[in-house]
Amino acid sequence: MKNSKIGLLYILPWIIGMVFLTLYPFINALFISFTDYNLVREPNFIGFANYAKLFKDKDFLGTLRQTLKYTVITVPLQLAFALFIAFILNFKLKAINFYRTAYYVPSLLGGNVAVAVLWRFLFQQDGFINHFLGIFGVSPVKWLSSASGAMAVIVLLKVWQFGSAMLIFLAALKDVPQDLYEAASVDGATKSYSFFKITIPLITPTIFFNLVMQLVNAFQEFNGPYLITKKGPLNSTYLTSMFIYDNAFQLFNMGYASAASWILFLIIVSVTVVLFATQDRWVFYSDKGE
Amino acid sequence: MKKWKKSSAVLAAVLTATVSFTGCGSTGGNTAPATTAASGYSGEAKSDAAPAGELAKLSFSWWGNDDRHQATQEAIDAFNAAHAGAIEVTGEPSGFGNLEETFATRYAGGTEADIMTVNYPWLIKYSPDGTGFYDLDKVKDIIDFSQYDAGFLETGKTGGVMQAIPYGQNTLGVYLNKSAFERAGINEIPSTFEAYKEAAKTITAQNPNAYLIVSPTFRFAAVYYLQQKTGKGEFDENLNMNYTVEDYKEAMTWYKELADLHVFCSRQDYLENVGNDPVSIAQNAKFIDGGYLGVLEWTGGIASNAQTLADKGDELIVAPLPTIDGAVFKGTMAKPSLTFAISKNSKNPEAAAEFLQYILNDPEGTKLMGSKRGMVASKSAKATLEADGQITGAVKQAYDFTDEAEVINNSPIFEDAVFTSSYESNYEKYELGASTVDEAAQAFFDEASAQVAKLKAEYGK
Numbered sequence: 001m002k003n004s005k006i007g008l009l010y011i012l013p014w015i016i017g018m019v020f021l022t023l024y025p026f027i028n029a030l031f032i033s034f035t036d037y038n039l040v041r042e043p044n045f046i047g048f049a050n051y052a053k054l055f056k057d058k059d060f061l062g063t064l065r066q067t068l069k070y071t072v073i074t075v076p077l078q079l080a081f082a083l084f085i086a087f088i089l090n091f092k093l094k095a096i097n098f099y100r101t102a103y104y105v106p107s108l109l110g111g112n113v114a115v116a117v118l119w120r121f122l123f124q125q126d127g128f129i130n131h132f133l134g135i136f137g138v139s140p141v142k143w144l145s146s147a148s149g150a151m152a153v154i155v156l157l158k159v160w161q162f163g164s165a166m167l168i169f170l171a172a173l174k175d176v177p178q179d180l181y182e183a184a185s186v187d188g189a190t191k192s193y194s195f196f197k198i199t200i201p202l203i204t205p206t207i208f209f210n211l212v213m214q215l216v217n218a219f220q221e222f223n224g225p226y227l228i229t230k231k232g233p234l235n236s237t238y239l240t241s242m243f244i245y246d247n248a249f250q251l252f253n254m255g256y257a258s259a260a261s262w263i264l265f266l267i268i269v270s271v272t273v274v275l276f277a278t279q280d281r282w283v284f285y286s287d288k289g290e
Numbered sequence: 291m292k293k294w295k296k297s298s299a300v301l302a303a304v305l306t307a308t309v310s311f312t313g314c315g316s317t318g319g320n321t322a323p324a325t326t327a328a329s330g331y332s333g334e335a336k337s338d339a340a341p342a343g344e345l346a347k348l349s350f351s352w353w354g355n356d357d358r359h360q361a362t363q364e365a366i367d368a369f370n371a372a373h374a375g376a377i378e379v380t381g382e383p384s385g386f387g388n389l390e391e392t393f394a395t396r397y398a399g400g401t402e403a404d405i406m407t408v409n410y411p412w413l414i415k416y417s418p419d420g421t422g423f424y425d426l427d428k429v430k431d432i433i434d435f436s437q438y439d440a441g442f443l444e445t446g447k448t449g450g451v452m453q454a455i456p457y458g459q460n461t462l463g464v465y466l467n468k469s470a471f472e473r474a475g476i477n478e479i480p481s482t483f484e485a486y487k488e489a490a491k492t493i494t495a496q497n498p499n500a501y502l503i504v505s506p507t508f509r510f511a512a513v514y515y516l517q518q519k520t521g522k523g524e525f526d527e528n529l530n531m532n533y534t535v536e537d538y539k540e541a542m543t544w545y546k547e548l549a550d551l552h553v554f555c556s557r558q559d560y561l562e563n564v565g566n567d568p569v570s571i572a573q574n575a576k577f578i579d580g581g582y583l584g585v586l587e588w589t590g591g592i593a594s595n596a597q598t599l600a601d602k603g604d605e606l607i608v609a610p611l612p613t614i615d616g617a618v619f620k621g622t623m624a625k626p627s628l629t630f631a632i633s634k635n636s637k638n639p640e641a642a643a644e645f646l647q648y649i650l651n652d653p654e655g656t657k658l659m660g661s662k663r664g665m666v667a668s669k670s671a672k673a674t675l676e677a678d679g680q681i682t683g684a685v686k687q688a689y690d691f692t693d694e695a696e697v698i699n700n701s702p703i704f705e706d707a708v709f710t711s712s713y714e715s716n717y718e719k720y721e722l723g724a725s726t727v728d729e730a731a732q733a734f735f736d737e738a739s740a741q742v743a744k745l746k747a748e749y750g751k
Contacts, residue, residue: 040416124562125563231715233558234719252390
């Protein structure tokens with residue numbers, strides 16, 4: 001009993017934060033989404049008007065399309081890259097701890113202002129990237145002033161932040177029993193055959209976990225496009241989280257922004273539920289059948 | 291069972307992650323509850339002024355760069371020293387970012403400073419009926435309003451109540467990097483759009499990526515054109531739109547033709563070199579490097595812009611206003627620059643008025659404040675700055691330009707973010723080939739009309 005009280009005391013800061021800084025705003029946002037609250041005047045209850053308007057709002061629907069596109073491109077690329085690097089870092093190499101740290105650094109830096117400024121310089125018309133590509137005879141790419149170029153820049157920034165997923169993959173790879181590889185090797189299996197028939201199946205729970213977490217993150221992406229491309233040419237990098245921010249803090253349509261937040265939340269939950277529903281088909285848990 | 295536990299853990303993590311974002315993004319919980327917000331809007335002063343002999347503590351909020359912070363703090367220190375034991379002002383400086391987010395959140399929560407810097411469009415937004423800020427007519431014995439043009443002071447009124455004092459007039463003008471023109475062999479500064487076209491040919495022959503005029507807000511050039519064409523501002527005093535779809539179509543076509551000739555900066559080039567958002571010209575690398583040779587901008591920023599060029603040995607000048615073919619109005623647009631208001635929740639509005647009088651009209655205070663907020667409207671402040679030698683070079687030219695230019699004063703809703711964003715977005719679609727000019731003009735007109743209707747309803751017009 002005493003231990004449980006001490007335990008509760010330890011997690012009390014988290015509980016307080018969760019209740020007051022997350023749950024309360026979350027529920028409050030639901031109430032606000034049914035009002036025309038604009039921060040200055042008293043809110044009026046307007047029922048589902050904000051939701052109805054959102055489904056006719058070309059900007060909002062456009063941001064949903066761009067967010068979906070961003071997610072579909074980013075998540076597989078990031079997972080594949082994270083798994084690839086984790087696979088390499090699982091070998092017994094010299095200075096392996098240094099490499100592991102080095103590859104995790106981009107995740108710590110994330111999409112902060114300094115990184116964003118650096119990326120803008122790198123991808124400008126006469127920036128380093130175009131100069132580098134020029135060495136191989138590639139014509140300058142309009143990274144920041146074309147719709148596809150701007151999307152590519154924010155996708156690359158996200159993929160570059162693969163460190164967290166990589167660490168989780170690395171832990172999973174270390175858990176794969178070595179005797180399975182040895183047995184496969186005795187039977188004449190090649191490295192690639194072992195990878196696809198032993199490694200991948202055994203780490204599917206981790207792939208599933210990373211997939212869900214990266215999907216949730218990608219749907220909520222804000223920092224990268226906000227700091228580097230903003231809406232981008234022809235709104236090509238205008239993601240739903242930025243639409244929410246603009247409506248809340250630029251236009252002060254708090255009710256409208258809250259409704260958009262809730263729609264985004266419901267989309268994320270729906271996608272997650274669908275993923276959970278499919279896991280029986282491709283995720284292999286070691287205790288299956290118990 | 292283990293699988294269920296793993297699934298539950300993953301689901302819990304997902305919910306936590308999504309809840310975290312949605313809660314923050316929605317802003318609902320990060321802002322004051324409705325009742326608090328309302329109190330910020332309609333609340334009464336917390337109490338009467340500090341009794342005689344008690345120290346009246348005041349806060350003063352403003353935004354700006356380091357130069358402005360330093361000058362303002364020096365003025366505050368001098369004022370505090372002169373009023374030791376009676377009034378003590380504490381400065382609350384901030385940068386240029388997220389101005390309205392900060393202001394709105396504090397205002398809604400009733401935690402605004404006693405003396406506030408208020409953007410002109412915010413007056414009607416936060417005080418449509420003249421009850422959002424302290425009524426400055428109550429302290430007219432302390433603040434010397436006679437130093438201001440009576441008509442100009444009207445811009446500080448809403449609902450017929452004096453809500454704020456406009457600091458100065460901002461006039462839209464063309465400012466050129468004279469040194470860059472001279473380096474290109476052009477010694478006569480253009481004064482007509484035809485001359486700009488000729489100059490663009492010469493300059494692009496030497497630097498194909500150069501543009502003569504850039505503006506941080508693309509809509510400025512369109513409204514500049516339409517004002518000259520129609521002789522009217524974009525909105526009338528009842529907030530009705532003065533321009534038609536055809537007008538906007540003509541303005542977009544005109545701008546694009548000039549952008550194709552490198553007179554105005556193209557949207558494509560702006561996206562490539564500056565980005566999506568308006569960026570202060572003083573921080574625009576291509577302008578500093580001479581890739582943009584001029585700017586269509588408010589006079590308010592001219593001191594910083596001129597200094598930026600002076601730092602690298604170039605000279606900024608105020609150019610003659612070019613006029614369009616068939617102009618019925620040969621001027622430009624103007625608006626009050628930032629304004630100062632007293633919180634209606636202030637415990638010491640008279641002391642706050644004394645401070646405002648000091649920084650706006652008092653010789654010592656105005657000298658310390660300098661020209662860091664652009665051009666002053668107070669006659670006594672201008673006289674002080676002139677006598678102190680603070681009005682010289684490009685700043686002097688800007689004062690002369692302001693005195694001489696024919697202007698149409700902007701409606702307070704002119705700078706509403708929806709208009710600016712919608713115009714840029716639709717012009718961008720037109721220039722980048724994603725829509726025709728008819729579609730772009732119609733889309734902007736429709737979006738602007740919807741926003742006008744919304745604002746008129748909110749402001750009781």
